[in-house]
Amino acid sequence: MNIYVDADACPVKDIIISEARNEGIPVVLVTSFSHFSNAEQPSGVETIYVDSGAEAADYRIMGLARTGDLIVTQDYGLASLGLAKGCIVLHHKGYRYTNGNIDELLQSRYLSAMARKSGKRTKGPKPFTEEDREKFRNLFRIAISQMENS
Known part of the structure; x- marks a missing residue:
């Protein structure tokens, strides 16, 4: 079992790495070359760089992920x-994507895109808070335990 992170704009990489290392679960950070870094990652963490294309990270993650793995992304399509x-599949703001909520999320994304295309303004995401971090940490711990028990 592995954890795959759509890492370009993920504000909880530190939590993911820390919690996964505690449990001995490998983490793969998938990010575009535009976010290249020479910084060494801790053991158990691999960084895979992909082109800067719109879905390059998504395609790589889906090529690597297997049933039972954990994916962290804010992208509804990848989810x-x-x-x-x-x-x-988890969102960094501390909620889990499910078969019960994904259709509504995709529909909402579509409607917002159509509104923007027709010239309307839509609200952006709310700022990421410390409460969001803790919510994610708790959900991530639960998801890890579910991975280990399956």
């Missing part, structure tokens, strides 16, 4: 694909 593959 949908991960669920279909039998993965546990």
Whole structure:
């Protein structure tokens, strides 16, 4: 079992790495070359760089992920694909994507895109808070224990 992180804009990489290392679960950070860093990652953490194309990280993650793996992303499309593959999929704001909520999330994304295309303004995401970090940490711990028990 592995943890895959859509890492370009993920504000909880430190939590993921710390909690996964405590449990001995490998972490793969998938990020674009535009975020290249020479910084060494701790043992058990691998960084895979992909082109800066819109879905390059998504395609790489889906090529690597297997049933029962955990994916962390804010991308609803990737979340949908991960669920279909039998993965546990989490958002960094501390909620879990499920077969019960993904259709509504995808529909909401579509409607917002259509509104923007027609010239309307839509609200951006709310700022990421310390409460969001703790919510994610708690959900991540639960998801790890579910991975280990499956």
